[in-house]
Amino acid sequence: MMVSLCPAAEWRTDDGLFTDARFDPTKRNFLRAxxxxxxxxxxxxxxxxxxxxxxxxxxxxxxxVIVGGVRxxxxxxxEGLENIPHLVNDLLPQSRFYLHTQNLGVxxxxxxxxxxxxxxxxxxxxxxxxxxxxxxxxxxxxxxxHAGRSDTWIVASxxxxxxxxxxxxxxxxxxxxxxxxxxxxxxxxxxxxxALRSGRTANMADRARVEAELQRALEGSNYEGLxxxxxxxxxxxxxxxxxxxxSAIAGFVHSGGPTSGDELTFFMTRExxxxxxxxxxxxALSDVEAAHFGCYSMHLSGIRTADRITLQxxxxxxxxxxxxxxxxxIVLPEFGRDPDGSSTNGFFNHRAxxxxxxxxxxxxxxxxxxxxxxxxxxxxxxxxxxTVADLLGxxxxxxxxxxxxxxxx
Amino acid sequence: xxxxxxxxxxxxxxxxxxxxxxxxLTFQPFVNEQLRRWEFLFPNERQSVERLLVYVDGLSEAQxxxxxxxxxxxxxxxxxxxxxxxxxxxxxxxxxLLAGSQYFQQWRSAxxxxxxxxxxxxxxxxAGRAVARNRLVVMNMPRRLPVHPNTWARWQRxxxxxxxxxxxxxxxxxxxxILLPSIGSGVSVAANAGGAAGNQETAASASAxxxxxxxxxxxxxxxxxxxxxxxxxxxxxxxxxxRLDKFxxxxxxxMNTMRKDLxxxxxxxxxxxxxxxxxxxxxxxxxxxxxxxxxxxxFLSGNGAVIFCNSFVQWGxxxxxxxxxxxxxxxxxxxxxxxxxxxxxxxxxxxNEVNPTPAVEDLPGSAEDAEMLSLYxxxxxxxxxxxxxxxxxxxxxxxLEQAYLIAPEDFPAxxxxxxxxxxxxSEILRKWVAPVPA
Numbered sequence: 001m002m003v004s005l006c007p008a009a010e011w012r013t014d015d016g017l018f019t020d021a022r023f024d025p026t027k028r029n030f031l032r033a034x035x036x037x038x039x040x041x042x043x044x045x046x047x048x049x050x051x052x053x054x055x056x057x058x059x060x061x062x063x064x065v066i067v068g069g070v071r072x073x074x075x076x077x078x079e080g081l082e083n084i085p086h087l088v089n090d091l092l093p094q095s096r097f098y099l100h101t102q103n104l105g106v107x108x109x110x111x112x113x114x115x116x117x118x119x120x121x122x123x124x125x126x127x128x129x130x131x132x133x134x135x136x137x138x139x140x141x142x143x144x145x146h147a148g149r150s151d152t153w154i155v156a157s158x159x160x161x162x163x164x165x166x167x168x169x170x171x172x173x174x175x176x177x178x179x180x181x182x183x184x185x186x187x188x189x190x191x192x193x194x195a196l197r198s199g200r201t202a203n204m205a206d207r208a209r210v211e212a213e214l215q216r217a218l219e220g221s222n223y224e225g226l227x228x229x230x231x232x233x234x235x236x237x238x239x240x241x242x243x244x245x246x247s248a249i250a251g252f253v254h255s256g257g258p259t260s261g262d263e264l265t266f267f268m269t270r271e272x273x274x275x276x277x278x279x280x281x282x283x284a285l286s287d288v289e290a291a292h293f294g295c296y297s298m299h300l301s302g303i304r305t306a307d308r309i310t311l312q313x314x315x316x317x318x319x320x321x322x323x324x325x326x327x328x329x330i331v332l333p334e335f336g337r338d339p340d341g342s343s344t345n346g347f348f349n350h351r352a353x354x355x356x357x358x359x360x361x362x363x364x365x366x367x368x369x370x371x372x373x374x375x376x377x378x379x380x381x382x383x384x385x386x387t388v389a390d391l392l393g394x395x396x397x398x399x400x401x402x403x404x405x406x407x408x409x
Numbered sequence: 410x411x412x413x414x415x416x417x418x419x420x421x422x423x424x425x426x427x428x429x430x431x432x433x434l435t436f437q438p439f440v441n442e443q444l445r446r447w448e449f450l451f452p453n454e455r456q457s458v459e460r461l462l463v464y465v466d467g468l469s470e471a472q473x474x475x476x477x478x479x480x481x482x483x484x485x486x487x488x489x490x491x492x493x494x495x496x497x498x499x500x501x502x503x504x505x506l507l508a509g510s511q512y513f514q515q516w517r518s519a520x521x522x523x524x525x526x527x528x529x530x531x532x533x534x535x536a537g538r539a540v541a542r543n544r545l546v547v548m549n550m551p552r553r554l555p556v557h558p559n560t561w562a563r564w565q566r567x568x569x570x571x572x573x574x575x576x577x578x579x580x581x582x583x584x585x586x587i588l589l590p591s592i593g594s595g596v597s598v599a600a601n602a603g604g605a606a607g608n609q610e611t612a613a614s615a616s617a618x619x620x621x622x623x624x625x626x627x628x629x630x631x632x633x634x635x636x637x638x639x640x641x642x643x644x645x646x647x648x649x650x651x652r653l654d655k656f657x658x659x660x661x662x663x664m665n666t667m668r669k670d671l672x673x674x675x676x677x678x679x680x681x682x683x684x685x686x687x688x689x690x691x692x693x694x695x696x697x698x699x700x701x702x703x704x705x706x707x708f709l710s711g712n713g714a715v716i717f718c719n720s721f722v723q724w725g726x727x728x729x730x731x732x733x734x735x736x737x738x739x740x741x742x743x744x745x746x747x748x749x750x751x752x753x754x755x756x757x758x759x760x761n762e763v764n765p766t767p768a769v770e771d772l773p774g775s776a777e778d779a780e781m782l783s784l785y786x787x788x789x790x791x792x793x794x795x796x797x798x799x800x801x802x803x804x805x806x807x808x809l810e811q812a813y814l815i816a817p818e819d820f821p822a823x824x825x826x827x828x829x830x831x832x833x834x835s836e837i838l839r840k841w842v843a844p845v846p847a
Contacts, residue, residue, distance in 0.1 A: 106509060123509055127674075192755045196763055204752050205766040259750045293713030294720030296781040297774035298748070341788035345727065347781075348712050353514040 060367060061327040062388050063273075063281045063317060066113060067306045068158065068288040069350040069357075071336040074303055076361055083303045086311035087331070087363065096369045096406060100378040101362040103335040107350045109160035112334040112381070113284060118168065119385030119399030128162030131169040135397050137385045138179035139167055141280055144394030149231055150240075150276045152179035155269045156284035157261040159185065163229035179280070181229040184248070184268040185261030190226065191217035211253040218245060244271045258305065262287040266309045270316050277322035279392060285309060291337060291347050299347065314365060328368035328391050328407075330384060333360045367391075368407050379404060415447065420459045423466035431465055431473050433480045434489050435516065436523075437496040438503055445498075449702035451617040451733040460531040461524065476526060479519040483512045501675050544800040545592065545842050546726075546790055548740045548783045549585040552807035554776040560806060561813050563784055568802070568815030574828035575810050584805050585741050586631045587831050591839040592737055593619065593632075593644050616697070617733035619645045622725045624718035624743025626651040633693060646700055646735075647693040648725055650718040650743070653704065655689040658759060660708045661715050665758055681709060703732070718743045719775065723782035727789035734795050737842055740786055742779035747771040776808075787815065801841055803834075 074080045076099075081088050103112055105121035114122035114132040124130045135143075138152040154166055167178025191213040195204050203209035218226075231238045248271040252264045262285045269283050287302030310331050317323040338344045339356035350357050362379070368391050382401030389396035390403045416424065424444075432440060443450060443458045450458075465473055474481075484490070487510045495503055507513055550556050561570050578584060623629045629649035650657075663681055686705055687695050694700050707728055713720030722740045729735055752764040761768060783804045790796040801816035812829075814822055821837045822829050829837075 108508070111509075123511065126505060126509065188751065189755055192752050192758065192763055196758070201763055202765055204764045205749075207750070210751050260753065292711070293716050294723060294782065295713060295717050295745075295774075295778055297771070297777035300777070301774075340784070341791065343792060345712055345724070346785055346788070351508065 059279050059326070060392055061277075061279045061281075061323055062391055063313060063323075063327060063329045064116075064283070064384070064388070065306075065310050065313060065329065065331040066116060066282065066284045067310075067331070067333045068109070068284075068286045068302070069107075069291070069335050069337045070288050070303055070306075070333045070360070071339075071347065071356055072360065073340075073356070074300060074347075075333075083300055084307040086307045090311055091314060091331075091363060091365060092372075094365060094369070094372055096364045096371075096373050096375065098362040098364070098375045098379050098404075100376070101332055101360050101381065102378055103358050103360065103381045105381070107335040107357050109158050109286075109334060110162075110165065113156075113158075113161065113165060116332075116334075116381045116384050117165070117282070119382045119396065119401035121382060121400060126160070128160065128164050131164040131167060131174075133169055134399065135168050135170045135173040135177075136166070136179070137388050138280060139170075139173040139177035140385075140389060140397050141392055141394050142177040143173065144389075145392070147279065149178075149180060151278045152280045153182065153269075153272050153276070153278050154179050154282040154284065155182045155184065155265055155272060156282075156286070157183070157185045157265045158284050158286040158289070159183075159189075161284065162227055166229055175229075178229070179282070180231065180272075181227075182268060182272070183227050184264040185286075186226045186228075187214060187217055187245075187249075188261060188264060207253060211249055214249045214253070215246070218249075240275075244268075244275045247271045247275075260287050260302075260305060262302070262305050262309060266312060269313065273316060273320060273323065277320075280388070283313065292349070294345075294348055296347065317366065325367060327366050329365045330362065330388075331365075332362035332381070332384070334381075336360050364407075373406075375406065416444075417459060419463050423462045426466055428462050428466040431477075433477050434484055434494065434496065435480065435507070435520070438494075438499045441496065442498045446702070449699050451699060451703075453617070453734045454732050456531075457524070457528075461527040464527040464530045467530075476523060480516065480523060483516045483519055487512050487516070501678060541799050542736060543841050544735075544796060545737045545838060546740075546787060546796070546800065546802040547585065547588065547592070547737070547838065548742070548786060548802075548804040549583055550742050550776065550779045550783065550804070550806045550808070551583045553744060553772060554742065554779055554806075554808060555772055556776050556780060556806040556808050558809060560780045560809070561811075563780065564813055564815075568813055569823070571812050571814045571822055571825060572828035573805065573810050573812055573834070574830045575807060576830075578807075578831060582631075583628065583741060584807055584831055585739060586628055588835050588838060589621070589628070589632065589645075589739055591835045592739070592842055594839065616699070617646065618735055619737040620726070620729045620733070620735045620739070621645045621647050622722045622729070622738070622740045623647075623649040623651075624722050624741060625649070628739075628741045629693070645737075645739075646697075646729075646733075648700075648704065648721075649691070650721045652691040653689075653694070656686060656694075656704060657708065657715050659684075659686075659689055661759070664715070665755075678709060681705070703728070717745050717778070719745065719778045719782050723785050723789075726786045730790045730793060730796070734793060738786075738790070740783075742775070742783065744770050744772060744775045745778070747774070801838075803838075 072080065075084050103115070105111060105115045106123055106126070108126045110126050110128045111122045111124060114124065117136040117138070118132045118134045120134045122132045124132060141147055142149070142152060156165070161183065163181045166181040167173065167175040192204060194217050195201050195213050200213070203213050230241050245268070248264070248268040251271070252259070252267040255267075257263065265283060265285060269281060272278065273281060285306045287305050288299055290298035290302055314329055317327045317329055335350050336357045336359060337347045337350045338352040339354050340346045342352045342354065344352045380401060382399065383404050384401065385399060386396040386401050386403035387407050390407050396403065429437070429440065440458060440462070443454065447455065465476070468476060492506050493502065494506060507516065510516070575584065578587065621629060621632060626649040629647045629652060632645055632647055660681060663677055682705070686701055690701055690704070694704055707725055708715050710724070710728070712724040714724045719742050722742055726738055726740050729738060746760065746768040747770070749760050749764040749766050752760065755763055787802045787804070790800070790802070799817070801814070801820055803812050803814050805812040810828070814820070816823060820841070822834065
């Protein structure tokens, strides 16, 4: 929505009637109980297990799952728990859970994800026209450990991102050290547009033919057209990637499951993990952003999809020999959403300067988590970047963020 | 800059004295745009601009510097004078620049303080001008929507559920279609009485006193004259999502062509701001320039109004409260289709055009949307002092045979011991919006 200079209450920064579902003590007790219960069942990991040096299939790995804007009210609150059964029941008991993870920067997609990736609050153009101004974790990792391009990937559903998200404009860094950037949903959009333009819309109603349409969109375009940036090839499909994408499309189309943008993003991520086993994978999910259109049920459905996909990614980490026992998975929303009754139309948007919008949570799982616990100390989105450096064993560039002490050796 | 020529005398004098030059940079796009579009503003909006400018005009240089001190200070910190910032109109570029600044939230608060001061001044100088009148917000979730039995929990006990007796409801009609005629007659009486009592606001604002927002079309069509008769000014501003289909389709197609780039977005929005929309309007919208422009602005401001019928109702109501402060607002929610497999990502495209798979209604999803959005309608009203007292809100869930009622303690249905019939409710609401005898 356009920001306009409107009279009176339009500008009120009040909380509205139902401000923010603050984490109440009962919920905290529940989480603590969940964590403590699980603690007895967990075998603590040795620190050395997560300290493998070097890159490639044997090195330590990090998978970051960034969900779009979700409020505590619809997730980790009494009312929200039903939307995240896998996070709560399957993953929370084995996680280190940061109860208050705050986005203190610009609560819009490109800047929020840039801030997570760089460890600095970014304030660049929100349409993805400019790259983040300080080095991303991809660049720091690749430069620091001389890692190859296939070691870092970002697979994202969010339409607000561009290939500028993969590397910064910082001196001495930049695209040369950037990540592969893939937007699977963009492929779907292009297929829809192409089918519409060519009068082949009937194909979009036939699961078998959808695959051909997606393939056609892929072949008829180039990475630039899709907004992708894979192995620096802008005008042709890299042969190393073609098979990966085709497998992902086939899995997506024939799974018989849901067909949202996040679903394709999951299949693509899984194929990338299987084919390239990158050390650093960032997945950005955005089905929850149906909220912008006021469709609350589809927003909740997006949360449930993200919940399920997070579990599926964790299962992939557990079953894929390249990832098992050496991967830390981190899950966090970009930000919350505005509180009910706010002048910014509540859950539709994410620009109010309120706890509901800024205060969210982060779940960490796997190799970096020695014991399940709930951390109540507030941490920040920008703390993730230096923490990943600690986990993968490279020296982080100085940033506003601070590595989380629980992950330090 | 060309402005309308029908300003009130006081405002015209302020403009003649160059009051606009005394405004901070970030106020100028808004004020200039409002003055230029004066004929399309609702009375409440005109009053707001008028209050601000007349107030500033009456201040000494020192007083006006004090009033704007914080805004100007923040503008300097933000470096607004170095921005590519339109002073004549609000643009996406302007909005993006402001929102991207670290001082954005402080700036918003500072702007609010200025408008509050102007409102306060107007209240003091026009004491007694605003006559308190009862207001009504009435919403309906028709029977087809399977509303969750626990739905009222979301309202956090700000009101209370009331049992309804809907047995006499004629088939094919919704409760709101039955209730509205008497509500309308009550308000008309009130408007006339208010005029006779010398309420200066009433006559001018009569055209925006009653609003009806319909996710389908049956409610609005029930209020229209029989087929073949010309649509004249109605007591209600009538807005039907279904009847605005041409308008919506044309807007969504244009939005779909927009590249991901600020300049392109501004150019598409510019085109949509200026394109002639009359051919896309149903008669009840085409007949009023202010309403036509309201719909245009509504669709341009996002929040799903172009795409989902229930979002149209909620966001439309929210904008009606903000811009027009109606005495009665009636809203009826409806049913949307499920997103189609694979093509659901293309939200701005017409789903039936993109994918020939037959549309399937999403009744539970639509109910879930309506449950949340009905609360949002009320919360959006509550942001304005006009609705914080003397206002009844009634939200009907036909499938539950219940309504949720928020009203002053003496509101009759609050004390009902038995389920309330529609006839009884109709009479209660008519009396509520009708003037209190002197």
